[in-house]
Amino acid sequence: NAGVTQTPKFQVLKTGQSMTLQCAQDMNHEYMSWYRQDPGMGLRLIHYSVGAGITDQGEVPNGYNVSRSTTEDFPLRLLSAAPSQTSVYFCASRRPTPQAYYYTFGSGTRLTVV
Amino acid sequence: ELKVEQNPLFLSMQEGKNYTIYCNYSTTSDRLYWYRQDPGKSLESLFVLLSNGAVKQEGRLMASLDTKARLSTLHITAAVHDLSATYFCAVDIESGGGADGLTFGKGTHLIIQP
Numbered sequence: 001n002a003g004v005t006q007t008p009k010f011q012v013l014k015t016g017q018s019m020t021l022q023c024a025q026d027m028n029h030e031y032m033s034w035y036r037q038d039p040g041m042g043l044r045l046i047h048y049s050v051g052a053g054i055t056d057q058g059e060v061p062n063g064y065n066v067s068r069s070t071t072e073d074f075p076l077r078l079l080s081a082a083p084s085q086t087s088v089y090f091c092a093s094r095r096p097t098p099q100a101y102y103y104t105f106g107s108g109t110r111l112t113v114v
Numbered sequence: 115e116l117k118v119e120q121n122p123l124f125l126s127m128q129e130g131k132n133y134t135i136y137c138n139y140s141t142t143s144d145r146l147y148w149y150r151q152d153p154g155k156s157l158e159s160l161f162v163l164l165s166n167g168a169v170k171q172e173g174r175l176m177a178s179l180d181t182k183a184r185l186s187t188l189h190i191t192a193a194v195h196d197l198s199a200t201y202f203c204a205v206d207i208e209s210g211g212g213a214d215g216l217t218f219g220k221g222t223h224l225i226i227q228p
Contacts, residue, residue, distance in 0.1 A: 033215050040123075042202060042218035043157075050212075058207075058215055090156065092215075099164045100145050101206065101213060105157045 002026050006091050006106035013081040013113045021076040021109050023091030031094045031101075032074040036060065036087040037108075043090060049074055081113045116141050118205055120219035128227055130192055135222045137186040137203035146179050146186045147204040147216065157202065160188075193226045200224070 007022045025032065033048035035058075045058030049068040063085060065077040078085060091106040117140040127133050137146070148160040161170045163179035163186060170177050174197065176189045186203055200221045206213035 035215075040220060042118075042220045043204075043216070044218070045207065045215040048215050056214065059217075100162050102162065103147070103159065103216065107156045 004091055004093055004104050004106035006089075006109050008109060009107065010110050011112070013078075013111065015081060015083060015113060017081050018077070018079050019081065021078075021089055021091075021111070023074045023076065023106060024072050025074075025091075025093040025104070026072065027093060027095065027104065028071060029093035029095055029104075030071065031096070032068070033058070033092050033094075034064070034066065034074070034076045035090045035092065037090060038087050046076065046089075078111075081111075083113045085111065086113045087111060116205065116207060116217045118203060118217050118219040120201075120203055120222050122222060123220055124223045126225045126227065127190075127193055129194055132192065133190050135188040135190075135201055135203075135224075137188070137219055139184050139186075139203075139205045139217075141184070141205055141208065142181070143205045143208065144181055145206055148177050148186070148188055149202045149204065151200045151202065151221070153200075160201075190224075195226050195228060198224055198226045 004025045030051045034046040035043040037043045044060045047066040049055045089109045092103050094101045094103045119138045146163045149157040161177040166181040168179045174191045179186045200223045202221045204216040204218045
């Protein structure tokens with residue numbers, strides 16, 4: 001199993017450019033999510049999805065769009081990049097059990113907006 | 115607003131010493147998660163604590179949960195250099211339909227010196 005795969009690993013964008021961060025999982029998890037990690041801030045939830053066709057906002061959704069057309073993929077779109085979006089982005093899926101959720105994180109995408 | 119506070123945020127210690135990282139949270143969640151992150155890497159799940167009084171141990175790390183005090187601790191026994199990393203605690207963001215995702219503490223950057 002590959003787990004959660006994120007591409008690209010590194011990206012540099014100019015202010016105003018758009019791009020899509022890709023996330024794919026092969027564990028048949030219904031739930032997927034995106035976090036951003038900034039120095040000294042921990043990880044913050046951007047958007048999440050509890051299944052194909054269903055998405056919702058997290059703590060810091062502004063400037064980001066998502067869609068979920070398949071169980072496997074959950075892309076994150078930046079329509080007009082801003083320097084404030086410079087961050088490391090992690091995608092995560094999770095496996096539910098009756099007691100708790102078990103999250104699997106991707107390896108991250110380091111994005112710099114200049 | 116759910117808050118998760120870790121302390122200390124930075125810890126430098128010598129090999130062989132013991133120390134404890136504290137995680138306070140503001141919700142009534144019965145579940146708490148601990149993750150480890152090495153520089154430039156993804157998050158590795160260490161412990162999932164499921165109930166009041168839960169204690170889990172793995173090697174030199176032991177985690178506990180007191181849901182009444184809304185406090186979790188991560189205790190390091192006889193630290194070794196390989197434990198140098200950033201440690202995060204996290205709590206479920208609960209909504210009526212289940213957990214939306216995780217709220218993370220800011221992380222404890224741990225350096226263990228010979």
